[in-house]
Amino acid sequence: MKQREWKTPHTFVIIFFVVVLAGLLTYFVPMGMFETEEVTYDNQGQEDTRTVLIPETFEYMTDEAGEPATEGVSLFEPFGGAGFLNYMFEGLVSGDKWGSAVGVVAFILIIGGAFGIIMRTKAIDQGIFAIIDKTKGREALLIPVMFFFFSLGGAVFGMGEEAIAFAIILIPLVIALGYDAITGVMITYVATQIGFATSWMNPFGVAIAQGVSDVPVLSGAPFRIAMWAVFTAVGIIYTMWYANKVRKNPEASYSIKSNEYFRKHSQNQELNGKFTIGDSLVVMTLGLGIVWIIWGVVQDAYFIPEIATQFFTIGLTAGIIGVLFKLNDMTVNDIAESFSEGAQQLLPAALVVGMAKGIVIILGGDAADEGSVLNTILYQAGGLVDNMPEVLSASFILLFQSGINFFVVSGSGQAALTMPLIAPLSDIAGVTRQVAVLGFQLGDGLTNIIVPTSAALMGTLGAARVDWGTWFRFIFKFQLILFGLALIFVFIAVAINFS
Structure with missing residues (x-):
């Protein structure tokens, strides 16, 4: 009997099971939120403004007993709610004309x-x-x-x-x-x-x-x-x-x-x-x-x-x-x-964009000032930075940003969400903020090459008529090379106190 060859699951299947995992997390991880503020900075002579979180203001959403509260996602939500089975539609209609989805x-x-x-x-x-x-x-x-x-x-x-x-x-x-x-x-x-x-x-x-x-x-x-x-x-x-x-x-x-x-x-x-x-x-x-x-x-x-x-x-x-x-x-x-x-x-490829956004919606969204599981994950992971040696802290920032990029693929969105938390923690860890920014940009940009939640990647693969499973098998080795190279540059940046 001919042995059946294992076939890589379709991208839709992969994202569906990620949604399942996200749904399960909502039953075990409490929701948290930050206060936010407007920050203004000079960008090539122009004044830009971004809404960012305030790290020290994090707090858990609590139940009647004052304990951190979990709010497991329901199977279905009517009237525009975000239940598990709503992830496709809610993901596709989320955001506005300026971005995802x-x-x-x-x-x-x-x-x-x-x-x-x-x-x-x-x-x-x-x-x-x-x-x-x-x-x-x-x-x-x-x-x-x-x-x-x-x-x-x-x-x-x-x-x-x-x-x-x-x-x-x-x-x-x-x-x-x-x-x-x-x-x-x-x-x-x-x-x-x-x-x-x-x-x-x-x-x-x-x-x-x-x-x-x-x-x-x-x-x-x-x-x-x-x-x-x-x-x-x-x-x-x-x-x-x-x-x-x-x-x-x-x-x-x-x-x-x-x-x-x-x-x-x-x-x-x-x-x-x-x-x-x-x-x-x-x-x-x-x-x-x-x-x-x-x-x-x-x-x-x-x-x-x-x-x-x-x-x-x-x-x-x-x-x-x-x-x-x-x-x-x-x-x-x-x-x-x-x-x-x-x-x-x-x-x-367009449908994948909506599905990917559905993952974030199931986790409660990516707004820092609204209760979500993603905010709790962000806070807990960020808190690990100040307990490590400098090189490990810098490497962790790279890893952390790579992981977050699966959920928040937008570079500008991820910067506004994570850098206000990571930057002050890098001070405590003895890593310059310039190194923290370096870890962010490498983690954000390089993972865009492989994550199926990237709209641009899936659109390009759609134009090439290459499914994501095939792409993953090809790009995995090159991705490891890039990640190794990124670590080398992070180590060099720490060694020269890049600022």
Whole structure:
């Protein structure tokens, strides 16, 4: 009898059992809360304000006897309540247009739809074959060049969700060059998160963490720039090693099914081999649109609502060009149908965002001034920092932030929630606040590469048609390398009293 091969559970299944665990915790861990305050800090000449918790104000919610109270989650709650079976709906409709979950869900679906239109024109496919024809013998340069620029994007302006769109374009290209879908995810999303984690100026991570920790914003840049260079080099070397192995032996790929899908899709296309004026206009629209997005993010701090609208505009313009120039025999109806099909491809990733948010809702939410199990976990874990030697305290901060990132994936949200607690405790432990910020940014950014609660990761994997279980099997070893490297830099920072 043939032994049945063990198959990695679907992402939805994994998150469901995490929700079950979160539900069980509510029966055993009492709820706690903090008082909050507004803090103001200077960020590159602009005054920013964040609401942060006050560490010494933590208190448990109590029962009638004055004892810490637990409030086990019910199976179902009517009238908009948060019961166990409500986690999906409540997660999907939580938040606002500026972030998780509803804003990110809309962002992912609009990006998918916009690129559905762009890909329907076949202009990108024509461009891919034109690039392949002109870069024969120099294909290997694509990996280090793309990885470098995406890492720089993550470091400079906190690039993350935007990688989804680039993955849709670049994954078919790297597969056509003989690599695989995993390589495409590495040079886009993974590169951005390495840059995000090691940044010296990321406005959504290190800048906020420094601001709320009373550390001069953008200080310590030389150390972080050197760290970014090392991490980026390691990422490039690992990606090139894997990509070359796949090119020599396609069976070594972790994403064989995805690769076959993209190759089959490419083979089934009716391409005339000519890069027409219409094709060039679509590509030019995409290029100018990306410049517009980068300008908006850097100059005016555009975020999810603006970027989603920009991608929609790019997709709509490409569709109109496709109709006018009859690219791939496009009609007006094809614009609508391809938008729907593109959004449908990223629907699973959008659903994961809601499910992941449901975990936090079951734990009572992530608001510091409202009773929740998450606040209690935060307080108890934070209290361990001041009972350890300096190096262990710094390492624990890295571990702690990595764990919290499973529940609070937003870099800015996590900074506002954890740094007001960790920063003063690091003083007691003899660790500089700059080291505490370093532990935060590395723990936050690097785990975005692996946690299934990351909307940007799941969106990119959706674009690559790679399920999270397959991704986990591939990325686990690289994640250990990154974590080991992060510990080395934390040790160095402690040794030189980084401040």
